[in-house]
Amino acid sequence: MLLMDSARRAGCSPVCLDLSVGLSPSSPGSGPETIADTERLDGPAAGCRVTSSLSDEQAKTLEARLTQVSEENRRLTEMIAYLYASQVAQQSPDSSRKRSRDSLEPSNSSDGNGNSNSNGNTKAEPGDHAVESVLSDEGTCRRIKVTRVCTRIDPADTTLTVKDGYQWRKYGQKVTRDNPSPRAYFRCAYAPSCLVKKKVQRSAEDSSLLVATYEGEHNHPSPTRAGELPSPATANGPVPCSISINSSGPTITLDLTKNGGGGVRVLDAAEAPDLKRLCQEIASPDFRTALVDQMARSLTKDPKFTDALAAAILQQLPEY
DNA sequence: CGCCTTTGACCAGCGC
DNA sequence: GCGCTGGTCAAAGGCG
Numbered sequence: 001m002l003l004m005d006s007a008r009r010a011g012c013s014p015v016c017l018d019l020s021v022g023l024s025p026s027s028p029g030s031g032p033e034t035i036a037d038t039e040r041l042d043g044p045a046a047g048c049r050v051t052s053s054l055s056d057e058q059a060k061t062l063e064a065r066l067t068q069v070s071e072e073n074r075r076l077t078e079m080i081a082y083l084y085a086s087q088v089a090q091q092s093p094d095s096s097r098k099r100s101r102d103s104l105e106p107s108n109s110s111d112g113n114g115n116s117n118s119n120g121n122t123k124a125e126p127g128d129h130a131v132e133s134v135l136s137d138e139g140t141c142r143r144i145k146v147t148r149v150c151t152r153i154d155p156a157d158t159t160l161t162v163k164d165g166y167q168w169r170k171y172g173q174k175v176t177r178d179n180p181s182p183r184a185y186f187r188c189a190y191a192p193s194c195l196v197k198k199k200v201q202r203s204a205e206d207s208s209l210l211v212a213t214y215e216g217e218h219n220h221p222s223p224t225r226a227g228e229l230p231s232p233a234t235a236n237g238p239v240p241c242s243i244s245i246n247s248s249g250p251t252i253t254l255d256l257t258k259n260g261g262g263g264v265r266v267l268d269a270a271e272a273p274d275l276k277r278l279c280q281e282i283a284s285p286d287f288r289t290a291l292v293d294q295m296a297r298s299l300t301k302d303p304k305f306t307d308a309l310a311a312a313i314l315q316q317l318p319e320y
Numbered sequence: 321c322g323c324c325t326t327t328g329a330c331c332a333g334c335g336c
Numbered sequence: 337g338c339g340c341t342g343g344t345c346a347a348a349g350g351c352g
Binding site: 177185 | 340341343344345346
């Protein structure tokens with residue numbers, strides 16, 4: 001989302017990018033459930049192949065560039081979260097004290113669950129994709145990674161399931177104020193040893209878009225990544241990369257994951273005759289330069305960021 | 321019978 | 337203090 005926003009503001013093109021890094025939002029077995037009219041491009045160690053009309057070299061270049069940009073995005077969000085949390089912790093030592101269900105979150109866990117607090121710093125704002133937050137919990141630092149993944153589904157599908165290769169147990173469902181469709185709450189099936197949670201809700205704007213918010217990081221491999229066949233109810237195989245075309249507008253959603261193998265899904269490709277051109281534009285050095293420029297500019301313009309940066313620097317300075 | 325989902329109740333944070 | 341809201345619990349029921 002950061003990439004998407006930056007690209008838009010950089011004036012490169014009205015292309016929306018949603019990069020999903022580190023998760024496998026969909027899987028080979030989930031095609032019909034998560035994506036309509038999917039063109040599958042499988043192959044051994046295929047990495048990311050964008051379309052059949054792109055050469056392997058172009059695809060590899062695109063993959064490399066996207067991976068690089070995603071990594072930069074990840075590092076920046078991580079840094080911002082760390083700096084912001086440091087400042088919050090300094091300003092209000094009690095602010096991190098929040099309601100928690102301690103039965104499921106031992107305080108010494110390195111990836112406790114992502115209960116949101118009043119500061120909202122564990123919640124990904126709309127438009128964010130991956131936000132890592134750091135909560136200070138009585139002296140111990142707890143990193144909570146909040147990741148947002150968008151998946152296109154059949155609008156008639158009401159199951160609220162996101163196939164990501166992990167097994168989940170649903171523990172609640174709520175109708176929220178800002179969205180007519182209910183929000184489903186899932187806990188990793190390996191709980192309590194794994195405290196990852198996810199919330200799944202249809203987008204309020206586009207009911208065919210399923211938004212999954214992951215809180216925390218798995219401390220175990222994906223069952224499907226370990227070679228198991230996907231469970232029909234809760235999991236399916238990982239697809240490291242996917243590209244979806246938002247039919248409601250000139251929006252491209254890229255779902256990238258780090259695990260190797262798999263391929264790229266081109267969604268509703270018939271609706272995107274300019275896909276190749278767009279992909280080339282995304283992969284171009286100009287785009288990347290503009291993106292980095294825009295990211296830097298956005299960060300330095302944000303007084304919160306500069307304040308947090310100053311506070312962090314001050315913390316690092318020796319006291320005289 | 322065991323696992324999973326559903327769903328109403330409950331709890332805690334927050335604003336007024 | 338009260339109401340609203342999001343998040344969680346846990347009993348009940350379904351399903352293989």
